[in-house]
Amino acid sequence: MQALLDKLGIEAVNAGASTGPGGWIDDPNGKTLVSYNPTTGEPIASVVQATAVTYDALVDKATETFKSWRTVPAPVRGQVVRDIGDALREYKEPLGELVALEMGKIKPEGMGEVQEMIDICDFAVGLSRQLYGLSMHSERPGHRMYEQWHPLGPVGIITSFNFPVAVWAWNTALAAVCGDPVIWKPSSSVPLCAIAVQNIANRVAAEHGLDGVFNTIIGSGREIGERMNNDPRIPLISFTGSVSMGRHVAQMTAKRLSRTILELGGNNGIIVTPNADLKMATRAILFGAVGTAGQRCTSTRRIIMHKEIAEDLTGRLIRAYKQVKIGDPLAEDTLMGPLVDGTAVNDMMAAIDRAQEEGGEILYGGHRLPDMGPNFVEPTIIKMPHQTPLVCDETFAPVLYLMEYETLDEAIAIHNGVPQGLSSAIFTTNLLEAENFLAVSGSDCGIANVNIGTSGAEIGGAFGGEKETGGGRESGSDSWKIYMRRQTNTINWSTELPLAQGISFGE
Numbered sequence: 001m002q003a004l005l006d007k008l009g010i011e012a013v014n015a016g017a018s019t020g021p022g023g024w025i026d027d028p029n030g031k032t033l034v035s036y037n038p039t040t041g042e043p044i045a046s047v048v049q050a051t052a053v054t055y056d057a058l059v060d061k062a063t064e065t066f067k068s069w070r071t072v073p074a075p076v077r078g079q080v081v082r083d084i085g086d087a088l089r090e091y092k093e094p095l096g097e098l099v100a101l102e103m104g105k106i107k108p109e110g111m112g113e114v115q116e117m118i119d120i121c122d123f124a125v126g127l128s129r130q131l132y133g134l135s136m137h138s139e140r141p142g143h144r145m146y147e148q149w150h151p152l153g154p155v156g157i158i159t160s161f162n163f164p165v166a167v168w169a170w171n172t173a174l175a176a177v178c179g180d181p182v183i184w185k186p187s188s189s190v191p192l193c194a195i196a197v198q199n200i201a202n203r204v205a206a207e208h209g210l211d212g213v214f215n216t217i218i219g220s221g222r223e224i225g226e227r228m229n230n231d232p233r234i235p236l237i238s239f240t241g242s243v244s245m246g247r248h249v250a251q252m253t254a255k256r257l258s259r260t261i262l263e264l265g266g267n268n269g270i271i272v273t274p275n276a277d278l279k280m281a282t283r284a285i286l287f288g289a290v291g292t293a294g295q296r297c298t299s300t301r302r303i304i305m306h307k308e309i310a311e312d313l314t315g316r317l318i319r320a321y322k323q324v325k326i327g328d329p330l331a332e333d334t335l336m337g338p339l340v341d342g343t344a345v346n347d348m349m350a351a352i353d354r355a356q357e358e359g360g361e362i363l364y365g366g367h368r369l370p371d372m373g374p375n376f377v378e379p380t381i382i383k384m385p386h387q388t389p390l391v392c393d394e395t396f397a398p399v400l401y402l403m404e405y406e407t408l409d410e411a412i413a414i415h416n417g418v419p420q421g422l423s424s425a426i427f428t429t430n431l432l433e434a435e436n437f438l439a440v441s442g443s444d445c446g447i448a449n450v451n452i453g454t455s456g457a458e459i460g461g462a463f464g465g466e467k468e469t470g471g472g473r474e475s476g477s478d479s480w481k482i483y484m485r486r487q488t489n490t491i492n493w494s495t496e497l498p499l500a501q502g503i504s505f506g507e
Contacts, residue, residue, distance in 0.1 A: 004101065005045060007094040008196035016050040016191070016218035018198050019061045021206035027054045033218065035192050038104035038338045039328055041374040047191045049219040055227055058215055062154040062181040063233050065212030070151040070179040077177050078128025080213075083204045084173070085121030088114055095165065095196055100329040102190050103164050104337040104375070105292045107330050117169035120459045120475060124173035127480055131178065142494025149484040151179025152259075153235040156228040158221075158249075160240045161340050162295045162396075164190035165197050170463070170474045171238045171261075172201075176213065178483040183234065184216045185225055189340055191218045221245075232256050236483065239263070240297075243394075243420075243468045250470075259482060262470025263463075265394045266422035268445075268454035269302035269415045271437065273408065274309055276427035277451070282316040284425070284453030285400070290324055290336050290379045291455060294398030295344070297469075298423040298447075298455040302391060303402045304411045310404050314363065314383070317400075321364050321379055327372065338375035339397060345375055348397035351390060352380060355401070358388040363402070392418045408433055416444045422465030423447040423454040446473075 005011075015024035016033070030048040037044050050058070069077070088095070092114045099110035133147040155175045159167045164186060172182045186194035194216050201214035217224055228234055229252035238261040239249045246264040253260050268288070272281050288300030305313050329337030339345050345368060352366050365378035379398035384391055391401050405411040415424060424445040426437040434450045436442055446465035447457060457463050462477035464470070473479045499505055 001044065001101065004094055004097055005192070008091065008098060009199040010045060010192055010195050014045070014047050014195050016047050017054045017058050017216065018202060019058055019215045020211035020213065021202050022211065023202070025050070025054050025057070027051050030054070033188055033191060035102055035190070036341075037101060038340050038375045039373050044102060045192055047195070047218055050217045050224060051219070052223065052227065055217055055219070055224055058217055059154065059183060059231060059233050061212040062183055062215050065181050066151070066153055069181055069213055072179070074128045074131055074177055074179065077179060078125045080204065080208050080210065081121050081128070081173050081176050082125045083207065084201060085118050085125070087200045087204050088118050088121065091196075091200055092118070095193075095200075097330060098193055098196055099164055100337070102192050103161060104329055104340055105295075106334050106337050107332075109292055110329075113163060113166045116166040116459060120169050120173045123459055123476060124177045127174070128177040131480065131484070133486075138490065140492075140498045142496060143490055143492050145488070145490045147486055147488045149481065150487055152483055152485050153180060154233060155180045155182050155483060156231070156234040156237040157182055157184045158225055158228065158237065158239045158241070159184070159186050161187040161189035162292060162297070163240075164193035167240050167263075167474070168194070168197060170459070172214065174480050175483045178480055180483055181213045182215060183228065185228060186216070186218060188218070188220065194218060226252070229253055230256065232258075235259060236261070238472070238474070246470050261464075261472035261474060261482060263297065263472050263474065264470040265420045265468055266297040266299070266465065267301050267392065267394045267418045267420040268298055268423045269304055269418075270300055270424070270454060271408075271411045271415055271426040272303060272305040272309065272313055273411075273426065273428040273430065273433050274306045275430040275433060276309065277429060278309060278313055278316060280451060281313065281427040282320055284427070285317060286320045286324075288453040288455045289400040290321070290398050293336050293339055293377075294379070295340065295396055296455050298457065300454045301394065301399065301401065302387075302415075302418075303400060304405055304414050305402065306411075307404045307406055310402075314402060317381060318364050321381060324379060326369065326376060326378070336379060336398070338373055339377060341375060344397060345377055348377055348380075348395060348399060351395040351397070351399055352382070354390045355382045355384065355388075355399075358390050359385045360388075360401070387414050387417055394420060408436060412437065412442055419468040420465065421445045421467035422469040423449070423457070425449040425452060425454050427451055
């Protein structure tokens with residue numbers, strides 16, 4: 001373990017804030033935060049958290065850096081992001097292993113998360129030459145009208161434990177090419193991943209003579225997170241987390257009329273029709289429900305299956321679940337690691353108990369696995385008589401609810417009958433069923449797939465959802481626009497000054 005930390009520049013005790021190549025800022029009044037290995041429950045390393053004094057110094061630095069960074073040509077900013085992508089390629093394996101060690105997802109998923117970082121850097125490099133605005137025809141003769149996009153300012157990024165590095169990259173790569181410095185507050189559950197990423201960014205920043213573009217601050221949500229939400233120096237907060245905390249962030253930022261990107265809860269469903277390829281559907285459901293131990297915002301949580309194929313699909317799922325190897329996430333043959341902590345385990349067990357109270361039948365799993373470690377559980381399949389209040393809630397754990405339907409309209413109504421609206425899917429080989437699911441009266445989610453599961457979104461498409469998922473968009477498509485401010489420009493190249501509505505004034 002120590003060799004891994006050494007590779008990534010993580011000492012036994014690290015300070016909790018960095019603005020660049022100068023290293024980590026000492027904060028003598030900071031409290032100690034211990035990072036625990038969810039697999040064993042043992043401590044990995046300690047971090048001295050930042051206080052309000054360090055926070056203000058860091059934001060002041062980012063604010064000052066913005067004045068010069070915004071004037072750097074966007075393609076040149078893109079070169080910096082390209083070098084970050086190359087540095088991530090160099091550190092892909094140790095960083096992926098650290099994600100597995102500290103968060104608990106299996107090593108291939110940790111490596112895949114780092115690959116997402118590399119991919120979004122590649123995307124952003126191309127984007128740096130395409131920050132385009134429209135030109136419009138003016139109604140006035142001798143006038144030209146167009147729009148352009150300017151950098152917005154320091155961007156606050158508050159991330160969750162389940163994707164401890166990728167979400168930083170989704171925001172940072174785009175914000176950086178747009179001309180915005182970033183201020184990152186990672187989850188207190190995974191501070192070491194953030195330190196490793198900041199060390200990589202610091203190395204690249206030093207090579208380019210930059211300071212204050214890439215900033216990280218580790219501290220509690222109550223002290224540091226609240227300051228970010230209420231700080232007028234930060235015009236955009238990108239928050240990933242629970243719906244309840246997302247509401248709070250929205251309220252705090254609305255008071256100062258700032259922007260937000262909210263990536264909140266997901267209660268993702270898959271409709272499986274009689275025309276589905278059940279082998280394909282089973283694989284997608286297993287990956288979506290068990291991957292990352294059900295701790296993705298895009299994890300599959302509800303299966304809405306036609307009565308005709310319900311028995312067959314259920315049998316296939318149970319057989320597939322029996323083959324899932326649970327264990328050390330760094331072991332090669334492991335398919336599911338632990339939950340992140342004891343609270344997550346207790347929440348899962350409480351949901352299973354409540355499911356049975358609401359008429360659910362446990363078909364597979366449902367138990368803790370204390371002999372393996374403090375946070376290990378069995379992935380669980382529960383057949384529900386209908387969509388109960390529990391099923392409408394998101395349980396961040398590998399719990400899968402099975403429900404039956406008779407008509408496609410009924411299936412879509414069940415699917416849309418939850419407060420969340422992130423990712424969705426239908427499995428069918430029938431064109432009419434697929435198009436109905438994608439139509440305006442079909443899925444109400446931000447992501448809707450056909451014959452693809454709910455997880456595994458590509459960085460080229462805008463990522464985000466509707467309803468209680470928050471409405472934010474990150475990553476691909478035109479998500480870059482929220483990191484910039486739009487300006488409409490009109491140029492009068494004539495010798496006349498026509499006034500609006502044809503008014504003669506002052507003649």
